Amino acid sequence: MTTLTPTPGDTTVRRPGPPSATAERRPPRQGGTVLAVPALIWYLVFMVGPMVAIFVVAALHWPGMLQPVSFAGLGNVRTVMDDPVFWDAVRNTAVQLAVALPIMIVCAYMLGYYVAQKPPGHRVIRYLLFIPGLISTPAKAMVFYAALSPDGLANGALESVGLGSLTDAWLASPSTALACLIALDVWAGIGFTAVLFAARLGSVPDELGEAAQLDGAGHWRTMWLIHFPVIRDYVGVVTMLQFLWTLFGSAQHVLLLTQGGPGSSSTTLSFLVYQKAFIAADLGYSQTVGVILFLAGLVGLLTIRRAFRQNY
Amino acid sequence: MKLGKRWLPAHILVWSYAVLLIVPLYYFLASAFKTNDEIFAHPFALPTSFGFGNFRTAFDSADLGLAVVNSTLVTVLALVLTLGLALPAAFALARSTGRLAPVMEKVFSLGFLVPTFAALFPTFLLAAATGLFHTRTFMVLFLPATAMPLSVVILVQFMRTIPKEMEEAARMDGASTFAVLRHVYIPMCMPGIATVLLLNFLTFWNEYLYSLVIIGPDPAQRTVQVALPTLKSITGTDYGVLTAGTVLTLVPVWVVYTVLQKRMQQALVSGAVKM
Numbered sequence: 001m002t003t004l005t006p007t008p009g010d011t012t013v014r015r016p017g018p019p020s021a022t023a024e025r026r027p028p029r030q031g032g033t034v035l036a037v038p039a040l041i042w043y044l045v046f047m048v049g050p051m052v053a054i055f056v057v058a059a060l061h062w063p064g065m066l067q068p069v070s071f072a073g074l075g076n077v078r079t080v081m082d083d084p085v086f087w088d089a090v091r092n093t094a095v096q097l098a099v100a101l102p103i104m105i106v107c108a109y110m111l112g113y114y115v116a117q118k119p120p121g122h123r124v125i126r127y128l129l130f131i132p133g134l135i136s137t138p139a140k141a142m143v144f145y146a147a148l149s150p151d152g153l154a155n156g157a158l159e160s161v162g163l164g165s166l167t168d169a170w171l172a173s174p175s176t177a178l179a180c181l182i183a184l185d186v187w188a189g190i191g192f193t194a195v196l197f198a199a200r201l202g203s204v205p206d207e208l209g210e211a212a213q214l215d216g217a218g219h220w221r222t223m224w225l226i227h228f229p230v231i232r233d234y235v236g237v238v239t240m241l242q243f244l245w246t247l248f249g250s251a252q253h254v255l256l257l258t259q260g261g262p263g264s265s266s267t268t269l270s271f272l273v274y275q276k277a278f279i280a281a282d283l284g285y286s287q288t289v290g291v292i293l294f295l296a297g298l299v300g301l302l303t304i305r306r307a308f309r310q311n312y
Numbered sequence: 313m314k315l316g317k318r319w320l321p322a323h324i325l326v327w328s329y330a331v332l333l334i335v336p337l338y339y340f341l342a343s344a345f346k347t348n349d350e351i352f353a354h355p356f357a358l359p360t361s362f363g364f365g366n367f368r369t370a371f372d373s374a375d376l377g378l379a380v381v382n383s384t385l386v387t388v389l390a391l392v393l394t395l396g397l398a399l400p401a402a403f404a405l406a407r408s409t410g411r412l413a414p415v416m417e418k419v420f421s422l423g424f425l426v427p428t429f430a431a432l433f434p435t436f437l438l439a440a441a442t443g444l445f446h447t448r449t450f451m452v453l454f455l456p457a458t459a460m461p462l463s464v465v466i467l468v469q470f471m472r473t474i475p476k477e478m479e480e481a482a483r484m485d486g487a488s489t490f491a492v493l494r495h496v497y498i499p500m501c502m503p504g505i506a507t508v509l510l511l512n513f514l515t516f517w518n519e520y521l522y523s524l525v526i527i528g529p530d531p532a533q534r535t536v537q538v539a540l541p542t543l544k545s546i547t548g549t550d551y552g553v554l555t556a557g558t559v560l561t562l563v564p565v566w567v568v569y570t571v572l573q574k575r576m577q578q579a580l581v582s583g584a585v586k587m
Contacts, residue, residue, distance in 0.1 A: 033404045033405070033408050033410060033412050033413055033416065034404065035400035035401060035403055035404035035489075035493075036400070036401040036404040036405055036413075036416055038397055038400070038401070039397040039398055039400070039401035039460055039464060040401070040416060040419070040420075042397055042456060042457045042460060043419075043420065043423065043457050043460045043461070045438075045457070046435070046438070046453070046454050046457030046458070047423055047426055047431070047457050047458060047460070048419075049434070049438065050426075050431040050434035050435045050438060051426050051431060051434075053434035053437065054427075054430050054431060054433075054434060057433070057434065110322075111326060111329070114322055114326055119319070119323065124330075125326060125327075125330055126577070127573065128330045128333050128334065129330075129333070130569070130576075130577065131333055131337065132333065133514075134514065134562070134565045134566070134569055135518075135562065135565075136517070136518035136520060136537050136540075136561065136562075136565075137518065137520045137521075137537070138520050138537050138538075138540045138541050138558075138561075139537075139540065139558045139561060139562060141541070142540065142541070142544075142554060142555070142558045143336045143337075143340065143558075145544070146336075146339070146340070146343075146551060146554070146555065147336060147339075149549075151352060153336070153339060156352070187332065187333075190329065191329070191333060195577060199577065199578075218318070219318070219319070244424065244425075247427075248427045248428045248429060249428055249429075251429055252520060252521055255521075256541055270427065270428075270429040270430075271429070273427075273429045273430050273432075273433075274429050274432065274521075277432070277433040278433075278525065283433065286430075286433060287430065287433065287434075289430070290427060290429070290430025290431075290433075291430070293427045293429070293430055294425070294426075294427050294430065297425055297427060298425065301425070
C-alpha cells in the first residue's frame with residue numbers, strides 16, 4: 001500500500017462534500033497527547049537514555065570507574081574480537097539458544113495442547129505449570145543450588161538408587177555447568193509458556209478439531225496440522241519473547257550459580273557484559289558487548305518474525 | 313474431543329513434568345523445618361517437628377524482616393507511580409486522532425528491545441549522577457519506567473474498546489478531560505488496570521539485578537531478593553535456613569496467585585499477546 005499513484009477510489013474520498021452529521025457532532029479533543037508527556041519523559045530518561053549511553057560508552061576507552069576516559073572509536077570492537085573469552089561467550093550463548101528455545105517451544109506447545117483438551121486433572125496441572133513463572137530468579141537459583149550442589153538433591157537421589165558413580169559437582173564441572181543453566185531455563189520456561197499456549201488454544205473453535213477428527217485425523221495430526229497453523233503467529237510472538245528473555249536475562253542465573261565458571265565454560269554474552277562492567281571494570285569492553293547483544297536481539301527478532309509470518 | 317487410550321503416554325509425560333515442578337518445592341517446604349543432618353539423611357521425609365527455628369535464623373541473620381518491608385515499600389510506591397503515569401498516557405494515546413500518537417506508541421513498544429544487562433551500567437551512572445545511588449528511592453523512580461512499555465500498550469488496547477459515545481455524553485454534561493478520565497475511562501478499564509497491576513507486582517517484587525547493583529548490600533535499604541542469596545554465605549550453606557528464607561520471599565506472591573489464580577493467568581496471557 002505504499003504506492004503513490006492515485007486510484008479512482010482516492011478521488012471520490014477526497015472530494016469535498018457536505019459535512020456529515022457525525023463529523024459535526026465530534027467534540028474537540030482538548031487535552032490531546034499532552035497527557036502522555038510525563039510517561040514519555042519518564043521512559044526517555046530511565047530507559048532510552050541508558051540505551052543511548054550504551055552506544056556512547058562503547059566508543060570510549062574507560063578502564064575503570066575512576067580512571068580517565070578517552071575516545072576509542074572502534075578500538076573496543078577490535079579488543080573484543082581478539083578476546084578468546086568473547087568467542088567462548090558467543091559459543092555458549094549460541095548453544096544455550098539453540099538447545100533451550102526449540103525444546104521449550106515444542107514441549108510447551110504440546111503441553112499447552114494437552115491442557116487445552118481439558119483432560120482429567122487439567123485444573124491442577126494448569127495451577128502447577130504456572131509455579132516457575134511466579135518464582136523470582138534468586139529463588140529459582142536457590143532451588144537449583146540445593147538440587148545440584150555436591151551434597152544436594154540430585155546426588156543424593158543417584159546414591160540412593162545405587163548410581164553413586166554418576167554423581168558429580170554439577171555446577172562446578174566444566175562439562176556440565178552450561179547444561180545445568182540450560183536445564184534451569186527449560187525447567188522454568190516450559191510450564192509458563194504452556195499456560196500461554198493453552199490460553200490461546202482455548203479460543204480456537206472446537207468445531208475445527210472435531211471436523212478434523214471426523215475426517216480421521218488423530219490427535220497428533222490435529223495438533224500439528226490443524227491447530228498449529230491457526231495460532232502460528234502467536235507461537236511466533238511467544239518465541240520472540242523467550243528468545244529475548246534467554247538472550248538478555250537468563251545470565252542472572254549465571255551470576256547466582258556459576259559466576260561464568262569454571263574458566264569461561266558457562267560465560268554467556270549477557271553475563272560478560274555484567275562481569276566486564278562490575279567485576280573487571282573494563283567499561284568500554286562491557287558496553288561494546290552490550291551493543292553486540294542489542295544487535296543480536298534485533299536480528300534474532302526480525303528472523304523469528306519472518307519465520308513465523310502468517311502464510312495462508 | 314474424546315481422549316482415547318493412546319493418550320496414556322501423554323498423561324504420563326505431563327504428570328512427570330508436574331512432579332518435576334512439585335518435588336523441588338516440596339523439598340524446599342519440608343527442608344525449611346529440618347536441620348542440615350536431617351535433610352541429608354532423609355531428604356524426602358516429612359519434617360518431624362514444625363518449629364520455626366530456621367525461619368527465625370533466616371530472619372535474624374539476613375535481616376529479612378527489614379528486607380520484606382523494603383520490598384513492600386518499593387513495590388507499592390512503584391506500582392502507584394506506574395499507574396499515575398501510564399493511565400493518562402494510555403488515555404491520551406487511545407483517544408487521540410493526531411499523527412503523533414501512533415509514533416509515541418511505537419516508541420513505547422521499542423522498550424522491549426533494551427538489553428537489561430547492558431543497560432545496567434548506564435543506569436548505575438544515572439543513579440550516581442542524581443545522587444540517588446544506594447537508595448530505594450531510585451528504584452521507586454526507575455521501575456515504573458521499565459514497566460511503561462507493557463503497561464501503556466495494554467491499557468491503550470483496553471481503552472480503545474470504550475465507545476466514543478460514552479465520552480461525548482460526559483462532555484455534554486460539561487465534564488473536563490480529567491473528569492472523563494476519572495469517571496468514564498478508569499471505571500470501565502478496571503480489568504485492564506488489574507492486569508497491569510498484577511503483571512507489574514510480579515516483576516517489581518521479583519526484581520533482582522538492578523536492586524543488587526543500585527540499592528546495594530546495605531541491610532537497611534536492600535530488598536528480599538538481594539538479601540536472599542546472602543543467606544548462602546552467611547550461614548555456610550545451612551540448607552534448612554536457606555530454604556526457610558526462600559519460602560518466606562515466596563509467600564506474598566503465592567498468596568496473590570492462589571487468591572487471584574484466574575485473573576493472574578489472564579494477566580500474563582494478555583501481557584504476552586500485547587507484546
